[in-house]
Amino acid sequence: MKLYKYLFLIMLATSFVACDKEEDLGESNIIIDDTKNEIDQWIYDHFTKPYNVEIKYEWDDTELENSKVLTPPSLEKIIPFLEVLLEAWVEPYAEFGGEDFVKKMIPKQIILVGSQNMNTNGTMVQGTAEGGRKVVLYQINEFTYSNWSFLKRLMHIMHHEFGHILHQDVLYPEEFKQVTPGGYTAAWMNVSEEDALDEGFISPYSKNIIDDDWVEIIAYMLTNSKLEYDTHIQRGSYQGQAILRVKEEMVVNYYQNVWDIDMYALQERIHEVFEMVRLREDN
Template sequence: MKKYLLNIGLLLLAATFTTSCSDEEEVDISHIDFTPDSWTPGAVDNWLLQNFVMPYNIEVKYRFDRNELALDRVLAPVREDKVIPVMETIKYTWIDPYETEAGSSFIKRLSPKQFVLVGSASYNNNGTITLGTAEGGRKIVLFVINNFAKTEKGEVRQMLHTIHHEFAHILHQTIMYPQPYRNISTGYTASWNDYSLEEALSRGFVTQYARSSPDEDFVEMISIMLIEGKVGFDAIVNSAPAEAQPLFRQKEQLVVQYFKDAWNIDFYSLQTKTQTAINTL
């Protein structure tokens, strides 16, 4: 399973003290039936059928099903009013740019066949949270959906960061990226979250998590280049020490070459389409 993680450090510690329940509070959830087969399809289900199941054969599960998720985590169901805005955003800012650039069969052939939406984050023991997971290129789980708002560009980019990251895994697991990419940066480590973003940038890693392995480095580059656009990515590169900037440009060149050679996609054109979609959402 591939996981996209976010370092939250002391924020996690602080967050545990923000809410509490009194002894007198009782929440009656006895009337809620979480058995998947007991639900009657409604307007949200019909919308998903028309926009994801029929055109792309992508199932979107938003009703809470414990069998789809890790059993050792405390998780919250997604709010139903968040489902369509989230999936509209995914369609407009992820599917449409790829479909326009690569053709109608590209997403149909390579997209994960199931999205699972979870309302809350998935908290880890090492001070990080999991924002998304991908299983065998067939299923993507998205967390923290209850915080999503279309009008907040930061939240849109965060969610798209996860999706582009996981989809890039599907791409390189189908056709491998150029092997020289693995040798550009040094300092890969399983303890990536113990180091600062500044140190990651100094070694040519676009995020802290990119330090965890060459595969994660490659997909983080793709995701950041797409959600930040050319201007945003150039700003990140320019913020790195001078000796690290050529490392980013080498990686950028190999990403562009990979998309052209493996998928016949003009990456810079895809980058522009993605950024335009985000800005006009």
């Protein structure tokens, strides 16, 4: 038995010595591709590195609805669109809310889809937000600087979805639910803009559910100057205007009290950015 123990110890010591020696194991079969193309590098420099945001533009059907016919974005659209997203969304929020606010609240994954996302009832999904962590934006292939109304609509979608992220973190005031409690309908697509305004809703879609009512106020304020926003509201009835001013005041107070952001200053800054963006020329 003692002999066996000695032999075992000798073998164990030998194995340790063998492990300490450097041996040529040949070239690795694992290929690590850390190269980035121009788009990847731009995304890394402007979104991933400063804000820890992943932006996916290459096709990945595991991230999207398999029941829909969708297409990836055209490569030439990606950086120009993301530049506007950065300038008219991320940077103004960082300026008025602070870098820490943006780093905390910004969705950690943004997925770009080139095509429209149509529903069977004829409506169109323009963007989705999931749990405050993921945003999907559609119709990127239609982006151009010269198509001003469409550009504003894309940014409207982003501000709408980010509004959802904010209220999912800190809910809007309970009093907001009592302003127009009976005005919501799943058939919002059958409501005209004029009728919505007359009833105290900023858009037909704001009649969908209370959450959408809240974020539509945010999106309309942040994609229009104060003059444009006021002009839009003034198209409604006297009663509708009064209701919308109540909702606006709640949004402004929420931004100030919860996030320490001056909503009107943020609105003005984003409008200034829009004015500079609209002067750019398409390639």
